[in-house]
Amino acid sequence: MKSRKKLVLLAGFSLGAIFLLLGCNQDWSGKELDTEKTAVNLVKEVEQGGYQIVPTPEMKTWIDQKKNLLLIDTMPYEASYKKHHLPGAVQFEFPIPEVKELDPATQAKFEKLLGPDKNRMLVFYCGFTKCTRSHNGAMWAKKLGYPNVYRYPGGIKAWLEAGYPVEKSQ
Numbered sequence: 001m002k003s004r005k006k007l008v009l010l011a012g013f014s015l016g017a018i019f020l021l022l023g024c025n026q027d028w029s030g031k032e033l034d035t036e037k038t039a040v041n042l043v044k045e046v047e048q049g050g051y052q053i054v055p056t057p058e059m060k061t062w063i064d065q066k067k068n069l070l071l072i073d074t075m076p077y078e079a080s081y082k083k084h085h086l087p088g089a090v091q092f093e094f095p096i097p098e099v100k101e102l103d104p105a106t107q108a109k110f111e112k113l114l115g116p117d118k119n120r121m122l123v124f125y126c127g128f129t130k131c132t133r134s135h136n137g138a139m140w141a142k143k144l145g146y147p148n149v150y151r152y153p154g155g156i157k158a159w160l161e162a163g164y165p166v167e168k169s170q
Contacts, residue, residue: 038129042153045132049139051149054123056158062123063087069121070114074133075156077169084166086125086159094126094136102140111144118146125152125159 046053054062062069063086071089073081081091092113102110114122122141126133138151159166 042129045135045139046151049135049149049151050142051124051138051151054150054152056152056154056162056164059086059123059125059152059154059159060162060164067121069123072113072122072124072137073156074124074126074137080127080156082169084156084160084168086156087165087167089125089167092137094133094140096132098132099136099140107144110140114141114144114146119148120146121148121150122146123150123152125155127155128157129153129155131155 042053063071071086073085073089073091074094075081075085075091076093077091081089085091090113092110114120122138124134124137124141134151134153134155138149141149156166
């Protein structure tokens with residue numbers, strides 16, 4: 001009986017090793033250093049900002065389920081939001097470099113958009129993973145006392161790549 005368990009474990013391990021090796025052999029043509037840099041920067045931003053992240057399939061599920069959330073597009077209105085945005089998203093532009101301070105007028109406008117319910121789920125996105133506009137939005141929401149904050153790092157690019165529907169503004 002013991003040897004049968006060992007055989008099953010060995011077969012499972014061997015199968016796992018084969019899949020791992022096949023998986024590692026899939027894309028040696030990509031730019032791994034760029035991918036690593038993007039991933040490390042994302043992790044650092046998430047740690048610094050204190051928010052959570054949501055991947056594209058889960059974001060789609062939340063929208064389909066009509067989850068009670070406020071979805072904020074942080075891209076410029078004319079250049080991006082008007083052209084296409086995630087269904088139900090509102091727009092509040094943030095710059096790309098990290099925002100260390102918000103002037104009182106911008107902060108008041110931002111807090112008005114986020115609303116008085118501090119526990120409402122907030123999801124920020126921008127163009128793509130390297131874009132830090134969504135980081136700025138999520139980080140500032142956390143700084144202003146909103147605990148249920150997410151960043152959708154893939155942004156509109158990942159959404160479009162997945163073939164999901166978008167809205168346009170006139």
